[in-house]
Amino acid sequence: MGEPNPSTPLFRSVGRNLQGPLLWRSGAILAAIGIITGAFGAHGLRKRPGTTPDSIHAWETASHYAVFNGLALLLVSLHPRFAAHRFAGPAIGIGAALFSGSIFTLILAKDRFKWLGPVTPIGGSIMIAGYIALAL
Numbered sequence: 232m233g234e235p236n237p238s239t240p241l242f243r244s245v246g247r248n249l250q251g252p253l254l255w256r257s258g259a260i261l262a263a264i265g266i267i268t269g270a271f272g273a274h275g276l277r278k279r280p281g282t283t284p285d286s287i288h289a290w291e292t293a294s295h296y297a298v299f300n301g302l303a304l305l306l307v308s309l310h311p312r313f314a315a316h317r318f319a320g321p322a323i324g325i326g327a328a329l330f331s332g333s334i335f336t337l338i339l340a341k342d343r344f345k346w347l348g349p350v351t352p353i354g355g356s357i358m359i360a361g362y363i364a365l366a367l
Contacts (some may be wrong), residue, residue, distance in 0.1 A: 251314035257324045258304025265297030268335060276338070286338045293334035300327035300358065313365055322361030329354025 272290040276282055300323055307313045307320050314320065333350040 250317075250320065251308045251311075254304050254308035254314055254320040254324070257320075258301045258306075258308060260301070261304060261324065261327055262298050262301025265294045265299075265301055265331070268297065268331075269294035281341070289334050290338055293331040296327060296358075297331040300324070300331075303362075307365070316364065319361045319364040322357050322364065324361075326354045326356070326358025326361055330358055 269291070272287065272294055276287065276290055304320060304324055307316075307323070329350055331354075333347045333354060336344050337347055337351075
C-alpha cells in the first residue's frame, strides 16, 4: 500500500495508525459535549439568574464550535494521510476544547475564572492552526 500521498482515497482503512482511533474518540466526545451543552444552553442556562442574551449567544457559539470540530475530527480520523498528521488533529481537538471549554467556564463561573478570558482566543488560534496544517 505504501505511504499516503495526495492521491490517497479519502476513506480507506487507517491501518496501524494509532492516532486515528484517538481522533475518532476525541471527535465523538467533543461532538457529544457540544450537543449536551447546546441542550443545556437552550433549557437550563436560560433559567439561571444573571444570564444575559450575550452569555446565551456565547454559549451557543461554544456549543456549535464543539460539535463542528468534533465532526471534523471524526472525518480527519478516517483519512489515512491526515489521521497520521502529528499536528493537525491534536491541534483541532485541543484548540476546540480550550475555546469552547473556556467559554463554558467563564459563563458558568462568572467572576471566579476571569483569568480564562485570554484562553478563548488562544484555543481558537490553535484550532485554526490545525486546519491550516491540513491545507499545507
